[in-house]
Amino acid sequence: MNFIKTSRVALMALARNKMRSFLTALGIIIGVGAVIAMVSIGQGAKADVEKRFDEMGSNLLFVRPGSMSFRGRHGGGGSYQTMKEADAQAILDNCDAVTYVSPNVNTRSQVIYQNKNWNSSIYGVGHSYPIIRNWDIQDGQFFSEQQVKAGQKVCILGSEVYENLFEGAPAIGQVVRIKRIPFRVLGVMEAKGETGFMSRDDVIFIPFKTAMMRLLGVDSIQSIDVSAASLDSTAEAQAQIEEVLRIRHKIAPGAEDDFNVRNMSDIAESASESTRILTILLGGIASIYLLVGGIGIMNIMLVSVTERIREIGIRMSVGAKERDILLQFLTEAIVLSLLGGILGIFLGIGSAQLISRLSPMQTVVLPSSIALAFLFSGSVGVFFGFYPARKASKLDPIDALRYE
Amino acid sequence: MQNNVLIELNDIKKIYTVGESEVHALKGVSYSIRKGDMVAIMGPSGSGKSTMMNIIGCLDKPTAGRYILEGTEVSTFDKNQLARIRNKQIGFVFQTFNLLARTSALENTELPLLYSDVNAKTAKEMAMKSLESVGLKGRETHKTNQLSGGERQRVAIARALVNSPAVILADEPTGNLDTKTGDEIMKIFTQLNESEGITIILVTHDPEVAEFARRSIHIRDGLIERIEENGR
Known part of the structure; x- marks a missing residue:
């Protein structure tokens, strides 16, 4: 059959x-x-x-200080305070696979506008941050390189902060207070939505220099966001960054780095x-x-x-x-x-x-x-x-x- | 004469083992059936007539002895070879009809052809012809449960005929039918035997049925007791 x-x-x-x-x-x-x-x-x-991850930009690299060990005791990641603003500038100047950098510091603080207040993350960033993070401004404009250099007291609001403080009223030109310091609002970021339980819109951006001097009183930065020229050049950019930083931080061959560089595709993976x-x-x-x-x-x-x-x-x-x-x-x-x-x-x-x-x-x-x-x-x-x-x-x- | 022998049974013995005891169902049966003959195997229940039918029908193998069907010794065949013999050379008609339920007369008739190398179109034609020869033209699409007892048995006969077998084995073919319908079925058998020359073996305990055959073989206790010519 x-x-x-x-x-x-x-x-x-x-x-x-x-x-x-x-x-x-x-x-x-x-x-x-x-x-x-x-x-x-x-x-x-x-x-x-x-x-x-794609939205964030997959040609993104993060540079963070490494963990410091003092007499056998290891601190957590980022415990070195050796990362300086000049490091970020050096990466931008010397690495040809790198197109943008943004030195970052962050803290949390109460933000006050008139009779309203809100506790939010304060990000001190460079002027290239929106390009690096692939994040558009919905209203107004981001601060310029000059405003960063001058350490101006200006800020951009995340959409959630804007909603909570202004409830839809025009914000540009208004003044909010962070730790009693008045900041002029330049713009509002586009809403990004939530990642897990965290809202990415509950954030305020200010120039990193202003944050270092006025809010934190430090002279070191916490991390550097780097944008490689393209997705294919992230590995090359990573190598160049490591080389530049080892020379700048005078790390002997074979010694442990006091920083680490991670690229977005590894994290995404x-x-x-x-x-x-x-x-x-x-x-x-x-x-x-x-x-x-x-x-x-x-x-x-x-x-x-x-x-x-x-x-x-x-x-x-x-x-x-x-x-x-x-x-x-x-x-x-x-x-x-x-x-x-x-x-x-x-x-x-x-x-x-x-x-x-x-x-x-x-x-x-x-x-x-x-x-x-x-x-x-x-x-x-x-x-x-x-x-x-x-x-x-x-x-x-x-x-x-x-x-x- | 030798050419005319269809079935040759030579000292056929069948022993069943039930638990630890042995049952001698057939104790040495020898008989030959000619082509075109119509015989009845008779005997009371337990006589061994069913065993004899099973062996002739290649459903079972003898424990000892030789069984030659159309010149081929089939007593040594394996299961698959026996299935092939049943398919090509033997047609069964049972007391309980044994048709597939909820299946049309045509499909039932086609069944043996499913297991041979006939293509679907030819199979259908052959089955139609076979149904026509038992007087069921026009009833091809009726399902088993839409047919009367007599009609069901006709379908069974059509199924047995469809492969043009060497012999038709009918096991109590009228046992489940009333007298009138039973007679009609027996007339179909005699007609097939007389006009088509098909060899028919009836297995029955009913003398009235046996009378339709040319001769009756009486079996008792696993042996042939006597052979009776019916004068037909």
């Missing part, structure tokens, strides 16, 4: 009992649907993370690694449904074999070989799980869309996860269909014919 005939026999047998066939496939339908929906949540989270684990976890849980669905198929096929012993006897008496019976029942199981798989794919895509519509979670259904689910459901059919099919094929024709 060839493949087409076997499939026809199997399809006819399934069609003879439509309700049972559907119920049998239901386990696979739900299993495949769950796998696709769950994995789409994981993939959605991954795409979301990647998008956020580790972040998407964690969403990958999330995907595997969700997919793994959903696979259990698929397994249960497979056991369901085996169960019903076993019942079906017992119920159809007479039919098997009839088929054998007219010349069906063991192999024919085995293939028929195996094909029935495979057809059931593949049909279940196809319906499950639709169910999965549908639920993924429903999830992204009804909840803040983003979902992405990849063609590869559809292919995988389909392949997996097929193998479930083969695996769980084999035992009942073998049982059917091993029946003795005389006993089968006489079975009541």
Whole structure:
């Protein structure tokens, strides 16, 4: 008996009992649907993370002071106070793979406008910060290089701070007070949304020099944001920065750096690694449904074999070989799980869309996860269909014919 | 004469092992059936007539002895070879019809062809012809449960005929039918035997059914007791 005939026999047998066939496939339908929906949540989270890093600019590098050790005691990262404004200037001047730098310091403080106040992060940054971070100004303008150099008391508000202090009223030209020092508002940043639990818009930007002198009273900076000329030149930029800083900080060859440089793509990679684990976890849980669905198929096929012993006897008496019976029942199981798989794919895509519509979670259904689910459901059919099919094929024709 | 022998049974023995005891169902049966013959195998239950039918029908193998079907010794065949013999050379008709439920008369008739190398189109034609020969033209699409007992048995006969087998084995073919319908079925058998020359073996305990055959082989306790010519 060839493949087409076997499939026809199997399809006819399934069609003879439509309700049972559907119920049998239901386990696979739900299993495949769950796998696709769950994995789409994981993939959605991954795409979301990647998008956020992309927005920040993937040619971004961070330079931070390293950890200081004094008589065997290590401080935390950034505990050196050796990073100076001049280091940032030197990086910009001497590294040809670097296009922009921004020296950064930050602190937290209460911000007061008239009778309102708000506690916010104060970022002291350079004038190139919006370009480096790929962050546009919604209203007004960012401070200029001259304003930074002069240490002017000007500020740009993050959209959340603006909402809380001004409640939609015009802010440009108004004066807010940070630690009793008046700052003139130059502009409002575009809203960026949340990262995890943190709002990126709850922030105020002021020139880093002003922050160092007026708010912190320090002469060292906390970090430098660097923008490489392109995505491909980040590695080159990193090497150049390290070289410049080692010379400036007079670090002997072989000695430990008092700074470290990290690039955005490394950070993005580790972040998407964690969403990958999330995907595997969700997919793994959903696979259990698929397994249960497979056991369901085996169960019903076993019942079906017992119920159809007479039919098997009839088929054998007219010349069906063991192999024919085995293939028929195996094909029935495979057809059931593949049909279940196809319906499950639709169910999965549908639920993924429903999830992204009804909840803040983003979902992405990849063609590869559809292919995988389909392949997996097929193998479930083969695996769980084999035992009942073998049982059917091993029946003795005389006993089968006489079975009541 | 040798050419005319369809079935040759040579000292056929069949022993079943039930638990620790042995049951001798056939104790050495030798008999030959000619091509075109119509015989009845008779005997009370437990006589071994069912075992004999199973062996002739290649559903079972003898423990000892030789069974030669159309010149080929089939008593040494394995399961797959026996399945092939059943498919090509033997047609079964059972007391309980043994048709597939919720399946059309045509599909039931086609069943043996599914397991041979006939293509779908030819199979359909052959099945239609076979159904026509048992008087079921126009009933091809009826499902098993829409047919009367007599019609079901006709479908079973059509199924047995479809592969043009060497012999049709009918096991109590009228057992589940009323007398009138039973007679009609028996007339189909005699007609197939007389006009088409098909060899038919009836297995029955009913003397009225056996009368349709040319001769009756009486089995008792695993041996041939006597052979009775019915004068037909």
